[in-house]
Amino acid sequence: MLEYIILGLLMEGPMSGYEMKKTIDSSVGLFYRASFGSLYPVLKRLADKGVLSVAEAEGGRNKKEYTLLPAGKEQFVSWLAEPLPVSRNEVLLRIFFYDYLDEDTRQARLSEYENKLESEMRRLQAVQEIVAGELEHIEHPENYFTACPC
Amino acid sequence: MLEYIILGLLMEGPMSGYEMKKTIDSSVGLFYRASFGSLYPVLKRLADKGVLSVAEAEGGRNKKEYTLLPAGKEQFVSWLAEPLPVSRNEVLLRIFFYDYLDEDTRQARLSEYENKLESEMRRLQAVQEIVAGELEHIEHPENYFTACPC
DNA sequence: GACATCATGTAACCAGTTACATGATTAG
DNA sequence: CTAATCATGTAACTGGTTACATGATGTC
Numbered sequence: 001m002l003e004y005i006i007l008g009l010l011m012e013g014p015m016s017g018y019e020m021k022k023t024i025d026s027s028v029g030l031f032y033r034a035s036f037g038s039l040y041p042v043l044k045r046l047a048d049k050g051v052l053s054v055a056e057a058e059g060g061r062n063k064k065e066y067t068l069l070p071a072g073k074e075q076f077v078s079w080l081a082e083p084l085p086v087s088r089n090e091v092l093l094r095i096f097f098y099d100y101l102d103e104d105t106r107q108a109r110l111s112e113y114e115n116k117l118e119s120e121m122r123r124l125q126a127v128q129e130i131v132a133g134e135l136e137h138i139e140h141p142e143n144y145f146t147a148c149p150c
Numbered sequence: 151m152l153e154y155i156i157l158g159l160l161m162e163g164p165m166s167g168y169e170m171k172k173t174i175d176s177s178v179g180l181f182y183r184a185s186f187g188s189l190y191p192v193l194k195r196l197a198d199k200g201v202l203s204v205a206e207a208e209g210g211r212n213k214k215e216y217t218l219l220p221a222g223k224e225q226f227v228s229w230l231a232e233p234l235p236v237s238r239n240e241v242l243l244r245i246f247f248y249d250y251l252d253e254d255t256r257q258a259r260l261s262e263y264e265n266k267l268e269s270e271m272r273r274l275q276a277v278q279e280i281v282a283g284e285l286e287h288i289e290h291p292e293n294y295f296t297a298c299p300c
Numbered sequence: 301g302a303c304a305t306c307a308t309g310t311a312a313c314c315a316g317t318t319a320c321a322t323g324a325t326t327a328g
Numbered sequence: 329c330t331a332a333t334c335a336t337g338t339a340a341c342t343g344g345t346t347a348c349a350t351g352a353t354g355t356c
Contacts, residue, residue, distance in 0.1 A: 001240065001315075008247045018335050028246050031239035038316050040337055061324055061335060080247055081255050084263040089181035090151065090237035096178050097158045097230055105231050113234040151343075168307050188344050190309055211307060211352055 002034060002042050007051065007076035010068035016057060017043055017064065027127075030120050051075055152184060152192050157201065157226035160218035166207060167193055167214065177277075180270050201225055 005028070009020050017039050024034045043066060046052050051072030057063040068076075091113070098106050155178070159170055167189050174184045193216060197204050201222030207213040218226075241263070248256050 001243075003315095005243065008250070011247075011250055016335075017337095028243055030236060031242045033236065033238070033317095035317055036336075037318070037338085042315090044337095059325090059334095062337095063324095063335060077250060080244060080251050081259070084241050084244060084259055084266075086180060086183065087238075087240035088183070089239060091234050092181045093151075093155065093178055094230060094234060097161075100158070100161055100227060101230050109231070109234055116234075153343095166307075167309095183345095185345060186308075187310085187346070192343090194309095209306095209353090212309095212350095213307060 001032075002038055003046060004076060004079045005032065005034070006039075006042060006046065006066075007068060007072050008080075010052060010066060011073065011076065014065045014067040016066065020066075030117075046072070151182075152188055153196060154226060154229045155182065155184070156189075156192060156196065156216075157218060157222050158230075160202060160216060161223065161226065164215045164217040166216065180267075196222070 005024065006020060009015060009023055015023070017036075021034055021036060021039055024032060043052075043054075047054050047066070050069065052069055053067045055065050055067070057065040101109075155174065156170060159165060159173055165173070167186075171184055171186060171189055174182060193202075193204075196202050197216070200219065202219055203217045205215050205217070207215040251259075
């Protein structure tokens with residue numbers, strides 16, 4: 001699983017392990033949690049397999065930059081094209097048993113969860129607006145430099 | 151996870167390991183798959199912990215019947231009352247990357263999945279109708295024996 | 301008598317987590 | 329100079345999977 005997420009992130013360009021963790025948390029964080037303890041060993045394994053390459057990144061810190069190799073891209077796309085799997089869903093599983101919960105707790109848990117989903121949705125919508133704005137600049141390159149805050 | 155599903159199934163009454171597997175497949179099968187290789191060791195562990203009791207079931211076969219003990223019921227309900235977790239969802243994860251998939255494959259995978267969900271929904275609706283019918287008999291016990299096909 | 305199904309169990313393996321260790325760089 | 333954050337990594341453990349072994353019972 002994590003193997004393919006890593007490949008997927010690298011489709012956009014090279015990245016370090018630490019950056020991957022941050023990107024995962026802030027994008028698919030609602031339905032996938034990555035830990036460093038799994039991340040780094042997987043990166044090593046993927047490098048050994050030859051689907052990505054490693055380079056020391058500049059910056060003085062012990063930072064490494066991983067780059068997707070053609071073999072990795074191929075593997076990622078063929079994974080992506082597979083039929084959508086029957087996937088485990090702990091939330092639905094609990095709700096399946098909600099008959100055994102008293103009405104009050106049930107209501108409390110469900111609205112709690114609804115709130116969580118709504119705040120996550122707002123966060124993702126904000127990201128989408130930023131991305132849409134960037135795309136507009138790319139499509140109208142004449143505005144690109146004038147609008148840049150740097 | 152599986153620990154709590156087992157406790158949840160036993161809330162309805164005693165059952166064997168083999169029956170649990172069948173029940174899981176035909177109820178929460180769409181979002182949880184159990185294997186015998188995990189089921190039996192967990193049952194043993196739960197018995198050792200004292201949350202359920204084991205008895206040889208009649209029928210000649212090497213069949214065991216597991217019964218929920220009060221400690222198990224308590225544990226199950228307090229698990230159920232916990233806030234709904236951030237749970238992994240492989241389907242959403244793949245769809246997150248669907249930008250990298252060509253339009254045709256994407257469409258194919260999505261309608262494939264939609265069909266799967268719809269057929270599962272029909273199956274569960276059929277189950278619901280059966281259960282609703284049974285409930286009606288319990289509420290009108292005068293019809294209970296007359297309507298029984300046996 | 302052969303084959304499907306019922307029924308339990310084990311061993312090798314795999315993916316991931318938690319907790320920890322280590323050290324460099326930046327911000328106040 | 330100190331605390332936060334950047335950055336990588338390891339070891340012990342957990343919760344599962346797959347594949348296999350074993351044998352009983354029902355069905356054609």
